[in-house]
Amino acid sequence: MTATESETCDVLIVGGGPGGSSCARGLRDSGLDVLIMDKATFPRDKVCAGWITPPVVDLLDLDLADYARDHALQPITRFRTGIIGGTTIETEYGKTVSYGIRRCEFDNYLLKRCGARTQLGTPLKTMECNENGWLINGSLQAKLVVGAGGHFCPVARELNQDHSSEKSVVLAQETEFELTPEQQSLCHVKPDTPELYFCRDLKGYGWCFYKDGYLNVGMGREGEKQLSAVRDEFTDYLDREGRVPKEILGKFKGHAYRLYGLQKRTIVDERVLLVGDAIGMASPQSGEGIRPAIETGFIAADVIRGCQQDYTKVRLAEYQDKLFQRFGEWSDHPEASLIPATLRQFLGRKLMSTQWFTRKVLLDRWFLQQHVSPLVHG
Ligand SMILES: Cc1cc2nc3c(=O)[nH]c(=O)nc-3n(C[C@H](O)[C@H](O)[C@H](O)COP(=O)(O)OP(=O)(O)OC[C@H]3O[C@@H](n4cnc5c(N)ncnc54)[C@H](O)[C@@H]3O)c2cc1C
Structure with a gap:
């Protein structure tokens, strides 16, 4: 119409x-x-990583079989996570806990x-x-x-x-492109296992998603002016670790969102x-x-x-x-905390190297939001 x-x-x-x-x-x-x-x-x-959680499917009443007939729909069953430059952890769910789509x-x-x-x-x-x-x-x-x-x-x-005050803005850069068979053999990101790598100061993270032949690599950081430099550090790391060769990455596009x-x-x-x-x-x-x-x-x-x-x-x-x-209501003093930022970052890095915290807090609670009740509407 x-x-x-x-x-x-x-x-x-x-x-x-x-x-x-x-x-x-x-x-x-x-x-x-x-x-x-x-x-x-x-x-x-x-510009988006294209990760949707199960409540999105329910809210939209998506018929997954119908959607998957003509569109990319990648079930996600595990995650690979870590700090950029540090060790990584794989968390296996043994069932679909999210999906990858193309926006x-x-x-x-x-x-x-x-x-x-x-x-x-x-x-x-x-x-x-x-x-x-x-x-x-x-x-x-x-x-x-x-x-x-x-x-x-x-x-x-x-x-x-x-x-005048835009303190809650996240700046992000991302590239999504179809891999050639040769590039596929060089890239070690698995379709059912998105990868998330956090900056050492925990002010942002980079990701690698591989869905329906398309690789999506990106990085987002809170209030970051020099995002390209941090992104380069991230893509160097992916290259060094043998996850994604730097030379295959396409042109990055920028975008922003508010938290x-x-x-x-x-x-x-x-x-x-x-x-x-x-x-x-x-x-x-x-x-x-x-x-x-x-x-x-x-x-x-x-x-x-x-x-x-x-x-x-x-x-x-x-x-x-x-x-x-x-x-929840907006806070006047969101940054207020009794724990200094550097100590919080140190503790955060330590916790993220444990299986328990990664699964129960980082993934289940923060990323999958499994504790949030479904929206009742209509
Ligand atoms: C790099 C990056 C990665 C992300 N990854 C994820 C993810 O994996 N999962 C997730 O849940 N969220 C992710 N997000 C956030 C998510 O993309 C947004 O929150 C979501 O798109 C918001 O939807 P929306 O409908 O509000 O706005 P949008 O999806 O941005 O839609 C806004 C629409 O408005 C139109 N528009 C803009 N200006 C005008 C105008 N002047 N006149 C008419 N139309 C206009 C645009 O063309 C657009 O179609 C990511 C964001 C970024 C930047």
């Missing part, structure tokens, strides 16, 4: 990633006219099945408030705008104009709210952002349905309340 026949909609979702398409899916059969606008045409690339395929699949009209290849450039809601790009009238445009979402920028809870952000206002990376929802421990983007999309849809077209800030405030219930 395209939007050419209409210049109005009830709900305009800006961004067709997992946050935007989940919000639209949650509004299916609501009677509301929902339009997704994205500056990209789909399928589009998204160009995954996001396109979700967008297609969400049921909303789409206007692709169209960036949101301007939004002006008027008595009926928002006038978008001077020609499209929407009663409510959902900002789902990711880290650089223009709607989020409208709501959060002070960029949840470390910085207050405005997420609702009159006739507007934000979901996913537009808020900064990534898990502070692992950087997982797909699941929170989907969850915020569904929570937003529930609240929008309940508003019965009254999109005042007071009504939409329920969305922020629900977000805080689910993800």
Whole structure:
């Protein structure tokens, strides 16, 4: 479906990633006219390792057999972890605990099945408030705008104009490319065993994922200005250890995301709210952002349905309340700790060299979040 026949909609979702398409899916059969606008045409690339946890599959009601017919879906059953330059540990689960997907395929699949009209290849450039809601790009009238445009979402920028303190931002670089048979023989990353290697100061980590013939290597660090130098250190290490020869690595692309809870952000206002990376929802421990983007999309849809077209800030405030219930409130002093940073890093490195901590805390709790109850919505 395209939007050419209409210049109005009830709900305009800006961004067709997992946050935007989940919000639209949650509004299916609501009677509301929902339009997704994205500056990209789909399928589009998204810089991402492409790791999804089982709750994502459940939340989206994904038929895995159907999905796997035409898309990469790599079951993950174990992990190889360590500190860059240090020893490594393999943790075996003996069952599938996550999946590897390719974002160009995954996001396109979700967008297609969400049921909303789409206007692709169209960036949101301007939004002006008027008595009926928002006038978008001077020609499209929407009663409510959902900002789902990711880290650089223009709607989020409208709501959060002070960029002076960006302490919760993770900068990342990544390359994903198809291996030739010759490269495959030189690369020792196994498809069912993603590899995670942490920086010595524990402010970030690098990863290697191999799925459906595509190798994905990347590195993300909190507030890091010299990311390329740290990435080089990481790729030198992979080369030295015989995991991935440096010369086969493709060109790295950069991106960023905000970690949840470390910085207050405005997420609702009159006739507007934000979901996913537009808020900064990534898990502070692992950087997982797909699941929170989907969850915020569904929570937003529930609240929008309940508003019965009254999109005042007071009504939409329920969305922020629900977000805080689910993800916790933002902290004013996230860095405050009785243990000095260097000691925390020393202890962290020691703990990460033990099988028990790696499995029970690092993997089960921080990366797989097995303690988090499923989202109830709809
Ligand atoms: C290097 C890296 C690796 C990651 N790895 C993982 C991982 O393995 N697992 C995981 O769970 N999370 C991962 N994340 C985080 C995850 O990618 C994001 O949290 C997730 O994509 C957020 O989804 P979203 O729908 O909010 O935004 P996005 O997926 O970023 O979608 C936003 C959409 O908005 C569109 N848009 C932007 N500006 C405009 C505009 N002006 N007008 C119209 N449309 C616009 C974009 O084209 C895009 O399609 C990673 C992130 C990075 C940077």
